[in-house]
Structure formats: C-alpha cells, structure tokens
C-alpha cells in the first residue's frame with residue numbers, strides 16, 4: 001500500500017480524538033538536533049470543522065481486535081484498514097516538521113494483536129524519533145490500556161504528553177458499549193503515569209539533570225452523549241480526575257453517530273451544545289475556582305441550554321451580587337458573568353492607580369451586556385432592572401440573538417444539525433491550544 | 434503645527450523623540466518620510482538619525498520606564514501605521530512622567546492605544562509561527578514566502594533559528610522585499626529578490642501528503658467554515674500549502 005493511502009486511512013481514523021494540544025512542554029533543542037517545544041503551544045492550521053491542527057495526529061494502525069460500539073474502528077465494522085511502519089511515521093513527522101506544518105506528533109493506535117504488542121510498536125517509533133533522528137519537537141503518545149506497565153513507563157521517557165482515554169463517563173457505560181475494556185485497565189495506567197510524573201517532578205527539584213518524564217503531563221478524553229450519564233456525573237468525574245491524577249486536560253468529545261448499535265442513542269448530529277457547556281464548566285473548575293457541586297446538583301443534574309454555566313450559577317446565587325468593581329477581590333470578580341480572567345486581572349491592576357469608572361470597564365474588556373446586572377461601579381448599579389433572577393434572566397436572554405425557546409432549540413438541534421455546526425460560538429472554545 | 438519627520442528606521446524614530454525632548458518642543462505629529470503627507474499649515478523638521486541619541490532614548494525607556502514598555506514601543510513601530518510615531522511619542526512622555534507603573538493605566542487612551550496595537554502585532558507574530566510554510570528547494574534550502582500585515586519577519590526568525598537549527602532557510606516577506614536568511618549558525622535580515630524557485634524532488638510528494646492529511650482530519654459532522662476562517666483569516670491562505 002502507498003504511503004499516501006495509509007495516511008488517508010489512518011488520519012481519518014484518528015480524527016475523533018479531540019486533543020491536538022502542543023502546549024506545556026519545555027523541551028529544548030539539542031546541539032545538532034531538530035526541534036523544540038513551545039510552552040504555550042502553536043496552531044499550524046485549522047480544518048474545515050474549525051479545529052486547530054497542531055500535531056500530526058494519526059493512528060499507527062486501525063486494525064483492531066476490540067469491538068467498542070461507539071468507535072468506527074471496531075472489529076465488526078467493514079472499512080479499509082492500514083498499518084504504518086515505524087520508519088514511515090518517523091519520515092512523515094520529520095519532513096512535516098521541517099516544513100513547519102506541525103509542532104510534532106500525536107501517535108495513537110487501535111489494538112493490534114494485543115495491547116502490549118501495540119504499545120511496543122508505538123514505543124519503537126518514538127524511540128527512533130528521539131534517539132536516531134534527534135527530534136526534540138512535541139510528542140503526545142497514547143498509552144494503550146492493558147499493555148505491560150514497563151512499556152508504558154519506558155514510553156514516558158520519550159513523550160512530552162501521554163494520555164489514556166477514559167472513553168465513557170461511567171463503568172456501566174463501558175460494560176455496555178466496550179465490554180472488552182475494563183475500568184481498571186484504564187485507571188491503572190493513569191495512576192501509574194500520575195505517580196511517576198509527580199515522582200520525577202520532585203527529583204527534578206533536587207537534581208536539575210534528572211531525565212524528563214512526560215513533562216507536559218497527562219490528559220484524557222471522554223465521549224459525551226453515547227451513554228445516559230448526566231452532566232453532574234461527568235463533572236464529578238472531571239473533578240476527581242483533575243484532583244486525584246493531576247491531569248493537565250480533559251477533552252470532551254460529542255458522540256458522532258457512527259453506528260446503529262442497539263445500546264447507542266439514535267441521533268443525527270453530535271451534541272455540540274452539550275459538549276460546549278462541558279468545556280465552559282471545565283474552565284470554571286480549572287481557572288475560576290468553582291467546584292462541580294456549585295454548578296450542578298441532584299435537582300439540576302444537567303447544564304442549562306440557554307445560559308452558560310457561570311451566568312446560570314450567578315442567577316441562582318443572586319444574594320452574592322451586585323459586587324462593587326472597585327472593591328471586590330479577584331476571586332469574586334472571576335465569578336461575575338461577563339468578566340474573564342484577563343479582564344479580572346486588568347481590573348485589579350488598573351485599580352492600583354485609580355478608581356474605575358463604568359465607562360472604563362468596556363475598555364478593559366468587560367462584557368457589559370452581561371456584567372452590568374451583577375456589578376456596581378462607584379456605588380451605582382447600571383442594570384436598569386430589579387435585582388431578581390427572573391428579571392435578569394429575561395433581560396439576558398432578550399439580548400442574545402441565539403436564544404430560542406427550549407423546545408424549539410432541541411428539535412432544531414436534531415433536525416438541522418447544520419445550523420448548529422455553522423454557529424461559531426458553539427465550539428470556539430474547543431479549538432484552543 | 435509642527436511635524437517631525439524621520440527616515441522610517443527605529444533609530445530615526447527614537448532620535449525624533451530625543452530631539453523633541455531636548456529642543457523642548459511638542460511636535461503635533463512624528464511621522465516617517467514614507468508615510469508623510471504634506472500639510473501646508475505645518476512646519477516641518479527633518480530629523481537626522483543619530484544612533485548615539487537613539488541609544489540614549491532606548492536606555493531611558495528600559496531604565497526609567499520598563500522593559501515591557503520598550504517591547505510595546507518596538508511592536509507599535511513594527512505595525513508601520515502612519516500614526517505609530519506620534520502614538521509612541523505620547524506613550525513615552527506619559528511613561529517618563531509616571532515610570533514603571535505606566536502599563537497599569539489601562540483606561541488612559543495613550544496606554545490603551547499602544548497596548549492594542551502591540552497586541553495585534555504580537556498576535557500576528559504568533560499566528561505566523563504556525564502559518565509559515567517552508568518549501569524544500571534544490572540544494573537543500575528551505576524557503577518560506579509570507580505576506581504579513583506588520584513588519585514581523587525579525588520577530589519570527591529567532592524562533593526558527595532555535596527550532597530548525599540544522600537547516601538552511603529563508604523567510605521571505607514578499608511584499609516588503611526583505612527576509613531573514615539563516616545559515617545554520619546565525620540569521621540576518623536583508624533585502625531579498627527571488628527570481629526562480631526549483632523545488633527538490635521530494636517536495637511535491639510531501640506537499641501532497643500534507644494536503645491529504647489536511648483533508649482527512651476534519652469531521653464532516655462538525656463542518657464549520659465560519660469558525661475555520663475566524664481562526665485562520667483568509668488573507669493568510671495564499672501561502673498555506675494545504676489551501677492552494
């Protein structure tokens with residue numbers, strides 16, 4: 001088979017993995033070597049679905065012995081298959097990198113023969129890149145669940161980032177849709193990687209020379225909408241994964257209908273709005289000091305469709321508002337709808353040299369359309385409404401073009417996926433670095 | 434009205450700022466001769482570029498204001514906006530008055546304008562780190578044409594010198610006729626005029642592989658060209674291998 005055909009098949013097979021991030025690594029070029037990492041990551045192109053291309057994202061092979069219902073590569077699916085050689089992956093990576101097409105390689109694989117055999121092939125490839133080609137660009141490597149730990153551990157010496165996909169938010173989901181995958185087989189390598197990463201970080205503090213181990217940390221991905229799990233269950237899992245395993249990122253992938261397995265929902269389009277809400281909430285957890293329990297509870301186990309999670313939270317907690325822009329502390333500013341991290345920081349900086357006027361806030365980047373209901377500026381409230389949830393909710397919704405009464409939105413969503421796919425604000429956030 | 438006119442170089446601009454200070458004059462505008470448009474009502478002063486004077490101003494920005502301010506000034510200069518000189522002049526005057534806190538005056542228009550332009554230049558630089566595409570030529574030289582809005586070739590060269598350290602490469606700003614040339618040791622900015630390019634044998638092969646990859650990594654259920662274009666403005670598409 002021609003290299004071009006393999007690339008076509010194995011890129012298409014890898015496209016459902018959302019992560020393409022190349023950030024978080026401090027790897028430097030070596031004398032006579034090729035490449036270095038950019039700590040903040042770099043996007044090289046954007047595909048017609050609006051997602052960033054940063055890494056050459058391919059499967060080593062899509063021959064799979066497993067039969068996960070939600071996956072195109074499942075053994076029972078009839079589709080063209082291909083298998084790279086380590087040399088081919090190395091040549092593609094190096095030549096793409098030299099032309100500045102990519103930041104590096106994201107190598108994953110279906111389970112070929114058995115997990116350890118597959119992991120060995122991946123390991124061989126990255127070892128070649130690092131040791132024979134002196135490649136210092138970014139490498140994200142999948143750890144294949146069920147592979148020998150020693151292989152996974154060795155791979156960690158060469159990769160900048162590693163990931164084990166959680167796949168589904170609950171072990172019941174796994175049982176139903178991926179019977180060959182065991183919950184423990186996923187959790188164990190994650191916890192192994194996590195403890196190794198922490199251990200090496202400690203060593204690095206003592207001896208600068210200690211070799212790298214997955215310096216950009218570990219990430220994971222889970223599929224949303226293939227199982228009946230609620231947003232609350234997902235956010236609880238998210239919180240645990242960030243807390244317990246110190247994950248760098250969790251990616252949410254709206255389930256793309258690829259099969260009509262009886263255990264899978266019958267949908268015509270991926271639930272992009274739900275995916276978007278989960279990313280917004282994930283941000284709130286990581287950077288805004290929120291906990292999952294604040295955003296959702298047993299009575300409200302799913303995110304609202306019409307308002308973002310932060311605004312929704314603020315409306316349920318109106319007793320905390322309005323806050324005075326010139327006095328509120330940074331943590332509280334972050335909780336105001338319409339104020340992001342950048343504008344909160346700017347407010348804090350600008351306040352040091354003089355009090356802020358309402359007209360200054362726009363210059364600083366505050367989205368007044370939303371924020372005005374939740375703030376006062378030099379003691380004055382500009383919301384022109386009664387500070388009550390229903391009033392503010394109506395004002396906010398009247399101001400947003402995309403708002404449709406809920407029943408209509410849901411039916412639109414399933415009937416006309418294109419309308420949603422074309423809405424840029426839905427998945428902007430997933431295209432970040 | 435008084436206009437200062439400088440030769441378009443960074444040193445020239447800094448010299449103009451120096452002159453204004455020592456002559457105790459307040460020019461209405463500071464403009465490069467390339468952008469200058471005659472105005473019958475104004476008096477003109479042509480500033481002679483003087484590296485010693487320029488260096489004094491350079492040091493005074495760094496030491497009396499901050500390194501961040503120096504970077505802002507340079508980025509605004511590289512924007513090549515006709516009013517860049519005047520904007521920088523007002524920002525610096527404020528900076529010398531209030532010192533290293535100047536960048537916290539986020540609601541002052543003099544500061545805001547500088548930050549805004551500097552951010553745009555920085556953003557284009559960052560985009561270019563991703564969008565630059567090298568083509569392998571005969572003789573194993575890698576050549577990348579680009580047409581950035583701002584004059585940023587000097588801001589991206591260092592990145593590629595450390596990354597593609599073992600390659601000979603050229604980054605060519607086609608519109609300005611200048612480029613960065615690197616010989617596996619050091620890079621310089623120079624005038625460039627390209628006549629004929631001969632691709633290496635494997636170049637077309639890798640271009641085709643890259644296009645194939647590009648077309649197969651998108652998910653058609655998520656088709657969203659609006660988002661694609663907002664992230665990757667079409668004005669940059671011309672030199673992107675995957676889109677030509």
Ligand code: SF4
Pocket residue numbers: 064065066067068071072073074075109110111178
């Ligand atoms: S093991 Fe991976 S590639 Fe194979 S069917 Fe399951 S999800 Fe797909």
